[in-house]
Amino acid sequence: xxxxxxxxxxxxxxxGLLFLLSAGFSLIFGxxxxxxxxxxxxxxxxxxxxxxxxxxxxxVKLNFWLAAILATLAVALLGALAERLLLRRLPxxxxxxxxxxxxxxxxxxxxxxxxxxxxxxxxxxxDGLGGFVRTGIGAFPLYRxxxxxxxxxxxxxxxxxxxxxxxxxxxxxxxxDPDMARVVGIRVSQLFTIVFALGAxxxxxxxxxxxxxxSVYPGLDQDMLPLALVVVILGGSGSLLGSFVGSIVxxxxxxxxQALLPELAYxxxxxxxxxxxxxxxxxxxxxxxx
Amino acid sequence: xxxxxxxxxxxxxxxLRVTKDVDLNVEPGERRLIIGPNGAGKTTLFNxxxxxxxxxxxxxxxxxxxxxxxxSRKRPHLGMARTYQIITxxxxxxxxxxxxxxxxxxxxxxxNPLMDLxxxxxxxxxxxxxxxxxxxxQIAERPLSQTSYGERRRVEIAMALAQKPKVLLLDExxxxxxxxxxxxxxxxxxxxxxxxxxxxxxxxxxxxLDFADRITLLHFGEVIVEGTRAEVVNDPRTREVYLGH
Amino acid sequence: xxARTLPIAVAVLALLxxxxxxxxxxxxxxxxxxxxxxxxxxxxNVLAGYGGLVSLGHAGLFGxxxxxxxxxxxxxxxxxxxxxxxxxxxNVSMAIYALLSLRSTGIGFIMITLALGQILxxxxxxxxxxxxxxxGINVPTRPAPFGLSLADSGNFYYATLVVFLLSVxxxxxxxxxxxxxxxxxxxxxxxxxxxxxxxVLAIRFWACLFSGLLTSVxxxxxxxxxxxxxxxxxxxxxxxxxxxxxxxxxxxxxxxxIVGAGLVVVVKNVVSGFIERWNFLLGAIFVAIVILxxxxxxxxxxxxxxxxxxxxAPAKAEIKTEGKx
Numbered sequence: 001x002x003x004x005x006x007x008x009x010x011x012x013x014x015x016g017l018l019f020l021l022s023a024g025f026s027l028i029f030g031x032x033x034x035x036x037x038x039x040x041x042x043x044x045x046x047x048x049x050x051x052x053x054x055x056x057x058x059x060v061k062l063n064f065w066l067a068a069i070l071a072t073l074a075v076a077l078l079g080a081l082a083e084r085l086l087l088r089r090l091p092x093x094x095x096x097x098x099x100x101x102x103x104x105x106x107x108x109x110x111x112x113x114x115x116x117x118x119x120x121x122x123x124x125x126x127d128g129l130g131g132f133v134r135t136g137i138g139a140f141p142l143y144r145x146x147x148x149x150x151x152x153x154x155x156x157x158x159x160x161x162x163x164x165x166x167x168x169x170x171x172x173x174x175x176x177d178p179d180m181a182r183v184v185g186i187r188v189s190q191l192f193t194i195v196f197a198l199g200a201x202x203x204x205x206x207x208x209x210x211x212x213x214x215s216v217y218p219g220l221d222q223d224m225l226p227l228a229l230v231v232v233i234l235g236g237s238g239s240l241l242g243s244f245v246g247s248i249v250x251x252x253x254x255x256x257x258q259a260l261l262p263e264l265a266y267x268x269x270x271x272x273x274x275x276x277x278x279x280x281x282x283x284x285x286x287x288x289x290x
Numbered sequence: 291x292x293x294x295x296x297x298x299x300x301x302x303x304x305x306l307r308v309t310k311d312v313d314l315n316v317e318p319g320e321r322r323l324i325i326g327p328n329g330a331g332k333t334t335l336f337n338x339x340x341x342x343x344x345x346x347x348x349x350x351x352x353x354x355x356x357x358x359x360x361x362s363r364k365r366p367h368l369g370m371a372r373t374y375q376i377i378t379x380x381x382x383x384x385x386x387x388x389x390x391x392x393x394x395x396x397x398x399x400x401x402n403p404l405m406d407l408x409x410x411x412x413x414x415x416x417x418x419x420x421x422x423x424x425x426x427x428q429i430a431e432r433p434l435s436q437t438s439y440g441e442r443r444r445v446e447i448a449m450a451l452a453q454k455p456k457v458l459l460l461d462e463x464x465x466x467x468x469x470x471x472x473x474x475x476x477x478x479x480x481x482x483x484x485x486x487x488x489x490x491x492x493x494x495x496x497x498x499l500d501f502a503d504r505i506t507l508l509h510f511g512e513v514i515v516e517g518t519r520a521e522v523v524n525d526p527r528t529r530e531v532y533l534g535h
Numbered sequence: 536x537x538a539r540t541l542p543i544a545v546a547v548l549a550l551l552x553x554x555x556x557x558x559x560x561x562x563x564x565x566x567x568x569x570x571x572x573x574x575x576x577x578x579x580n581v582l583a584g585y586g587g588l589v590s591l592g593h594a595g596l597f598g599x600x601x602x603x604x605x606x607x608x609x610x611x612x613x614x615x616x617x618x619x620x621x622x623x624x625x626n627v628s629m630a631i632y633a634l635l636s637l638r639s640t641g642i643g644f645i646m647i648t649l650a651l652g653q654i655l656x657x658x659x660x661x662x663x664x665x666x667x668x669x670x671g672i673n674v675p676t677r678p679a680p681f682g683l684s685l686a687d688s689g690n691f692y693y694a695t696l697v698v699f700l701l702s703v704x705x706x707x708x709x710x711x712x713x714x715x716x717x718x719x720x721x722x723x724x725x726x727x728x729x730x731x732x733x734x735v736l737a738i739r740f741w742a743c744l745f746s747g748l749l750t751s752v753x754x755x756x757x758x759x760x761x762x763x764x765x766x767x768x769x770x771x772x773x774x775x776x777x778x779x780x781x782x783x784x785x786x787x788x789x790x791x792x793i794v795g796a797g798l799v800v801v802v803k804n805v806v807s808g809f810i811e812r813w814n815f816l817l818g819a820i821f822v823a824i825v826i827l828x829x830x831x832x833x834x835x836x837x838x839x840x841x842x843x844x845x846x847x848a849p850a851k852a853e854i855k856t857e858g859k860x
Binding site: 340342362363364365366367372374378379380381382387390391392394395396397399400401402403404405406407408410449453 | 712717723
Binding site: 094095096098099100104106107109225233264265270273 | 660779821822829
């Protein structure tokens with residue numbers, strides 16, 4: 001019984017991380033039609049930068065949350081630069097975008113290996129969150145519960161951003177009909193940079209708060225990117241609700257799959273994706289077939 | 291037996307009804323003009339007839355055969371060909387290769403992975419013949435990227451003619467042409483023998499009146515008036531649609 | 536005619552005599568690698584170049600055939616059975632892969648094939664009872680067709696060369712054939728092709744099978760060359776590497792993927808001796824080619840050559856036909 005409870009909490013936690021990762025991926029894909037294959041790298045770079053400050057590798061030891069904010073901002077800046085300097089030269093050319101983002105992800109992976117080496121970094125749990133929450137049905141690691149709470153807060157904040165602000169209205173207009181958005185005078189160019197930076201920042205933030213759970217290691221990027229892809233294919237691109245539901249589903253499939261059918265874990269993970277592709281190619285909550 | 295019959299055809303996108311109970315009956319050899327202002331649902335009607343869109347209800351038959359549920363790729367094999375308003379050609383290839391592809395589409399050869407296409411002399415000959423009909427035979431080997439807009443319009447028509455259709459659907463074949471080019475295209479169309487039934491869409495009434503035996507006026511997806519040239523031109527509803535209010 | 540056949544004759548002659556002049560087993564082995572990777576790249580080019588369907592999961596299909604050979608030999612079957620089984624499983628897998636991914640085109644196709652490739656990688660990595668997981672499978676021996684032991688690197692080279700030449704001829708014939716022309720038509724104007732009476736999906740499906748066959752063949756050569764197969768072969772990096780071969784050389788050309796394979800294999804073998812960071816370089820080449828020479832090295836060089844030799848080359852306006860695919 002406790003086994004399943006623990007697994008459930010782990011699944012929801014992992015789903016929360018995936019949501020932070022894939023919300024940006026989904027928005028970038030939905031709005032800019034850019035398949036951003038660097039998204040896993042952004043997650044990993046965020047995790048490495050954050051870990052560097054949390055552990056104090058450079059001699060500077062920072063509070064966990066301060067480090068997380070720093071890493072998030074740094075990666076958001078990186079994302080904005082990549083968008084401004086490279087992706088912007090290739091508007092509408094998706095093959096070129098795939099290749100460039102893929103190339104960048106290789107460079108990022110190798111650079112991380114060169115800078116941080118091959119051994120995994122273990123990120124300590126932030127102060128005050130190391131204990132357990134005791135409830136009637138069992139005890140849960142406090143940090144995991146905190147991650148779930150953070151993910152929910154971010155989900156609500158993102159929803160408010162998209163639903164209640166002018167920026168959000170512009171993003172939604174862009175997702176629904178990019179050509180029309182241009183025609184009605186939305187400054188798409190600026191919007192793209194903002195969304196790309198936002199997505200990159202969210203991915204990095206997910207990376208660092210995932211650090212204490214997943215640790216940081218070479219290949220983390222390639223573990224996370226396909227998961228983000230599955231989430232977006234399941235949920236539909238450009239849909240926040242889709243990302244949320246997709247993330248939770250993938251969180252459960254991943255954790256239960258690993259625990260119960262370790263040999264076929266990947267198969268279990270990708271099977272629902274295939275079903276969705278066959279039965280509802282635009283994704284559960286998506287409007288367009290990619 | 292009619293060449294093309296459309297009955298009670300309906301199509302909506304979301305809540306927008308773009309084709310409302312359209313009936314159309316085109317006799318063999320007839321030249322039919324479908325007119326209507328922009329947004330009247332003319333191209334949608336063509337897309338329904340060719341099967342690129344499937345109707346919500348209603349039926350379509352070609353030469354007496356019900357084709358409502360025949361996939362669009364099979365309709366050319368039954369004698370239907372179309373041109374596009376927005377030129378849709380193979381920009382990397384030569385003019386003659388474009389027409390060859392049209393011919394190949396109806397030939398069982400298209401599945402052959404072993405023969406050399408360039409050595410299929412009969413295809414090239416037939417392509418040349420179709421190009422002669424539209425006056426492009428001399429420049430057949432020219433890459434499409436080096437042709438003028440008017441020439442491309444004629445390549446569109448040559449591709450349709452090459453398929454020797456019984457019913458030919460022309461979607462605004464004069465769109466974007468200069469007066470000279472328009473006359474070239476008009477000559478091509480006038481020279482097509484009467485064993486080909488033709489249906490042409492045009493939003494500008496003056497351009498294609500000479501062409502038509504009968505005219506159908508479409509407005510907001512609905513047939514407003516149908517009749518001979520004189521009947522439609524003189525009908526007060528036509529004026530209303532075109533002059534407004 | 537001579538202008539066309541002469542370079543081909545020289546190239547074939549050079550390849551036939553290569554072990555005599557290249558100066559060492561090491562270089563013979565590098566050339567063998569170039570040849571089987573070129574077959575792989577030619578296979579992907581059928582889809583990505585001629586068909587406009589960019590598959591990012593091809594390493595998975597390549598790896599399946601390699602694993603089947605390894606697994607069959609481990610079970611005690613002979614080389615003939617192992618190779619035949621690898622071809623069969625490779626093609627059936629390709630058919631399934633095609634049925635799933637061809638529901639989409641463009642970016643959707645890329646995403647689905649990427650995901651499918653990851654599934655195959657995940658199976659190789661996790662299905663330890665069959666694949667041995669991270670430890671992989673060793674292939675202790677190479678076959679000896681007609682009594683010629685391929686354990687000898689010269690013999691292996693010649694066997695690979697024969698398969699390579701057959702593959703090049705097959706792709707050349709296909710590219711000129713009606714079906715090849717139809718495939719390129721579906722790449723440029725799928726909607727028009729449908730309206731002209733072509734079965735676009737079926738054409739793409741056959742192209743997938745042809746691509747899959749070449750991929751299987753190269754996977755089999757690969758596993759006999761390295762005599763080892765592990766999940767790394769199926770990773771996204773491998774799919775990207777072969778795609779880089781196609782893109783860098785020139786997609787949709789016959790020579791492009793071969794040149795691309797040569798470039799990547801040489802850089803990997805030679806440069807990795809000097810620079811540790813091979814993947815960084817790979818990524819940088821990717822970015823540079825896409826930004827600077829998007830049409831690929833072979834067409835790009837031809838264009839530059841023409842510009843240089845003809846002083847006033849006619850300005851060829853890039854005119855695209857409108858219309859959404």
